[in-house]
Amino acid sequence: MTRKVSNFSDLIQRVTASCLLHPLADTRYDSSCEKDDKFLYESEPNMGADDDGEDEGDGEDEEDDEIDGYGEGKMVNLKALGEKKKLKQMESLLEDVFESVSAMKRAYMSLQEAHCPWDPEKMRVADVAVVAELRKVAVLRERFRRRRGVDENGRRRKVRRREAASLREVVAPYEAVVEELKREVKAKDLEVHNLKEKLDNVVTLSSNGGGSGGSGGKKVGRSQSKRKLGLSQIQAIAATPSPELFEAAMLQVREASKSFTSLLLSLMHNAHWDITAAVRSIEAATATTATKDSYNPSAITIATSIVSAHHAKYALESYISRKFFQGFDHETFYMDGSLSSLLNPDQFRRDCFTQYHDMKSMDPTELLGILPSCHFGKFCSQKYLAVVHPKMEESLFGNLEHHRQVSTGSHPRSQFYNEFLGVAKAVWLLHLLAFSLDPSPSQFEASRCAEFHPQYMESVVRFSSGRVPVGQIVGFPVSPGFKLGNGSVVKARVYLIARA
Incomplete structure (x- = not known):
C-alpha cells in the first residue's frame, strides 16, 4: 500500500514539473492533461479497494509499471511538441525576414525611379518606406538574437527586459537625430527672426531716406541696406518679389x-x-x-x-x-x-x-x-x-x-x-x-555715341578723379538697365569715350 501511494505521488510530481517546464497553449496539451486527470480519478476506486484490505499481489506491480511507462511517454511527447513549436517560430521569423527584405528592395527601387524624372514627393514617400523597412529588419535581427539566447527553461521576465533594452538600442539613434534636428530648427528660427528684424530696420531706413530726395534718396537707402545685410541675406529673407x-x-x-x-x-x-x-x-x-x-x-x-x-x-x-x-x-x-x-x-x-x-x-x-x-x-x-x-x-x-x-x-x-x-x-x-513683379521692369540700353546720363548710366571704367569728366559719350553698352515699378533705376553699364 505504501508503495502504490508513493508511485502516484511521483507521477503527479513528474506531470506537474513537465507542465511547468513546457507551458504550451496547444489543445493537444490540454487534452493530455485532462487525460491525466481522468486517469488519476479512475484510479481512485482501486485505491479505495486497497484501503479495504484487498490484496492483488503481482497485479499491483504490473499496474505500477504501466503507470511509470505512461509518465515517461508523456514527457517525451511534451519535448517533441516543444521542439516542433520552436521550429515553427523560426520558420515564421525567416518568412518575416524575407518579406521585409523584399519590401525594402521595392521601396529602394521606387526611390531610384523618383530621381528620373525628378519627383520630390515620390522621393519623400519612397525614403520613408525604405527607413520603415530598415527598422523592421533591425527589429527582426534583435528577435533572432534574443530567441537564440533564450534558455529553454524560459525566464520570461528576463526576456522582456532584453526586449525593452534591444528596442531602446534600436530607437536611440533615431531619437538622437530627432533631438539634433530640433536644435537646428530652433537655431534657424532664431536666425530668421533676427534677419527679419534687420530687414524691417532697413526698409524703414530706406523709406525715411526717400522723402524729398526722390529717387536719389531711395538709392542711398538701398545701397545702405545692401551694405548692412548683404546680397545673400536679402535673398534668403525675401518671401515676396x-x-x-x-x-x-x-x-x-x-x-x-x-x-x-x-x-x-x-x-x-x-x-x-x-x-x-x-x-x-x-x-x-x-x-x-x-x-x-x-x-x-x-x-x-x-x-x-x-x-x-x-x-x-x-x-x-x-x-x-x-x-x-x-x-x-x-x-x-x-x-x-x-x-x-x-x-x-x-x-x-x-x-x-x-x-x-x-x-x-x-x-x-x-x-x-x-x-x-x-x-x-x-x-x-x-x-x-x-x-x-x-x-x-x-x-x-x-x-x-x-x-x-x-x-x-x-x-x-x-x-x-x-x-x-x-x-x-x-x-x-x-x-x-x-x-x-507687378508691373514688370522696363529694360533699356544706352545707344552708341549717346550723351552720358549719371541717373541712368554707370561707367565700367573708373576715372582717377572719381567722377566722369565732362564731354564723355557712350562708346558701346556693356549691360542693360531697368526701370522698376517703384520708380528706382538699375543703371545700364557703359564704356565711355571722349567726344571727338
Missing part, C-alpha cells in the same frame, strides 16, 4: 558675367587670338545689325579700336551680355509662343516666383543632369550656340565636342561650360523675378 530682390539678382548677373568673360579672354590669349581684331569686330556689331559671325576677327569694319588694350574685357562682356539678354522681354525668351503672362497674369507671376525660389539654391549642373530638356536646359542650349560659334570653339579647344553635346540635348561636364551655366542661371533667375 520686390525691387530690392531684383537689384540683388542683377548684381549676381554682373558678377557671373565678369567671371565667364575673364575665363573666355584667358582662353583666347592661350589660343593666340588677335584680341584687338576681335574687339574691333565686337565694336562693329554694336554699330550695325549683329550677325552670327559678328565676333569673327575677319569681319572688320572699323580701322582703329576705341577700346584700349587693357579694356578688351569690357567689349567681350558687352558681346556676351547682348547675346544673353536677347529675348529677355518675352516670357520664354521666344523659345515658344506661350502667352500665359497675358492670359492669366496673376497666376503666371506666382508661378514665376515659385520657380525662382525652387531654383535659386540648385546647382545648375545637377539640375541639367536630371532634367536636361527642361525649359532652363533649352535656354542654356540656345544661348550657348548663340554665344560660342563653332569656329570659336574649334579655335579654343581644338574640337567641337561641346557643340556636339549641346546640339543633341546634352550638357557637357567641363569648367568652361560650368562657368557658362553660372551666367545662364543668373540671367534665368533675373528673368523669373522680372515676370514676378
